[in-house]
Amino acid sequence: MLHPVQWGRMLCAPRFWVDLGEPGVLGAVGMLTLVLCSCSGQTASVPGHLPDSPSQEHKAGLVFIHMDSSLYSLPCSPKEMEVADPTYRWVRERADPKSLSVTEEGHLLFQHFQASDSGNYSCTISYMDHGLPVSQTFHYNVFGYHMPGGLETLLLFQSKLCEDEWTKRFLWDLQERLQQLETEQRCKLQFTTTSCLPSLNNPSDEFIIQVQLEVSFFGPNWDEHCKSQHVEMVIDCYRETIQHNLEQVRLALTRFFKEHKSFHVTGAGISGIIFTNEFISFLEIKQCNMGYGQTKQLQRCLDCCIVCPPGTFSPPKSLQCSSCPIGTYSMIYGVTFCTLCKDDMITQVPGASSVTECVTERTEQAVSIIHRIPLLLLIILPLLLAINFLFILISCYWFQQEYWMSSPTASKKAGISRVTEMVTKFFRIPREGPKPGSPAADDNDTSLLDTSHPDTSTSQGSDEEHTHGAPSPPGTPNFAALTDEGPAVLELEDRRDTP
Template identity: 25%
Template sequence: MTRAWVLLSAVLWSVVGVGSQRSSLFSKKGFVYGTEGHPVKIYVKLHQNSPVLICMDINRANKETVDPTYLWIGPNENALTGNSRVNMTNTGKLVVKDFLESLSGLYTCTLSFKTIKAETQEETTIKKRYDFMIFVNPFAPGWKSVCNDSLDCEDATNHNILKARDRIEEFFRSQAYILYHHFNETVPAMHFVDHSFQVVRIDNCRPGFGKNEGLHSNCATCCVVCSPGTFSPDVDVTCQICVSVHTYGAKSCP
């Protein structure tokens, strides 16, 4: 009597949205507030919109702000006005639409507002700076064609893989029954061992992306776009050093 062992290799990816941290920086509405002196790290899915970034910390948001103005600066200190992928409001909110690798980087907002002394009515202008580091965390290759119009592409892919596993397992169980009960005289019996069928996770990232627990400790399992100075040419899980690379998501070292 022989055993039939089947191994299905599949990529199972974890669902990660805006970073795994859930602190006071995140409001109940999903807005992301800034914090003075510490950049807020945010992870955005490829071709999805970023969360709403607020040019203000939570403490300031709970106070009256007199004559506020907001100045947003994008990666490489580029102005964001006129960028069709960036939606800014006059209340200091910013959303990056249809996020791409090239949009990764440092987004800085300077909040200016006035304070007025009650005794003298003297006005003073206060400026506060808030930094947001936005990184792309992509879908796996091929998910777009598999999921069609699904908004939760990762969930759909994982569900399809597990469904395929269950169907293949049922196929071998049925084959074992048929061979044993109908062909036992001419064909060797097949014995299926319950729970012997396995789905194996393959841990890799698409070219231009890698994992870096030191840099992305709050999203250590994420495949994050390679930072400037690094590249990833294949499906490895790390970005290699290349000092001549000056962009995000590099796939080669010039």
């Protein structure tokens, strides 16, 4: 039997929260936020029930984890589920050579979270209910972020030589000595730029080695103090920790270079070169790291820098993630520059997130034409419909004109001719041709010859011999019987008045 769902105590990771993004992401109960419990064991509970369906999908929303966080764990379910003998299975969206570390409770572990750990994760919890298998899958979109804050340090050293080999040895020795300071202050020190310039006092014999040093406050276990803080207070704890570390690192570096005024570097063939510290200055910076940008996705920290997703990049000292230009792509999170397509290939639109989006120029042109076809049809189709409609109107107009402009006399002639033909065929009587001087020469008379019977020609010849030399009176045509089958003779008299 399914047990009620309770808002349980969550993990010892107050730096983690789920951004609901929009209402209803976690169900109809209308949760405003997920309450994550710290190691102190704080709990909260609300009544609820597990779903009755044997398999269900849940979108848990966006998860933000501060970069370089200490050991962090992501629960399989955003709410504690009291089920018997559950099994857990975590899956990442894309293939990753690094195996996922999962606890017995089904928590996914991250240690020193990095930008590359960002991505889409899903966890399936399976258990038995009344002998039937039941499973629920929870999907997370995990993003790394960091709070802007750092320190730039400018160092000037005087030396007798200006050679790259000796400068590299000096920097290596300096970095070795600063490692203890990094451990004590829980920060990171990185040399960014180095240059060698002639000294203004003695340009021929003395040189100035200029070294720029960047200090990041997110060293190993930098957030140890904030672990016990509640999720609502973790951002404030981060800010206080960064500001405190800023002052501590500034004092520690100043004290270090006072104690180490000069550095003696030795090498083969040379007794040694002395690098003397001449100047040190500090500059507090408020900028995003490379591969991060202020996207305003994390509502709890609007000025925080979110890792740039695939298809975007962020160069050094930039506050925004930009889409990869056409002809480039980025497949991972937190890139500084996008990768160029090979073999003169290009992408169709900016923001490509896969190498498969790189196509040849011909393919791109073909795809561009295909995309333009709907627009061309939208323009041409109404024009074609208008032309067809106009053609139909013109055709109807000319048809009407031809019909009404036809001669009434011609129509009457056609009607009389059809009646005469019907009568002649019915009685099988041939019509004599018109005679000279007779009214038969008028266009109103027609001559029809029925050749359907073999006796027709014979009878016609006899009649012509009989009437030769004795023409019928004008205006009185006679029709003779063609066969013996019809005894009666039809005579048509001309009823027209003669003068």
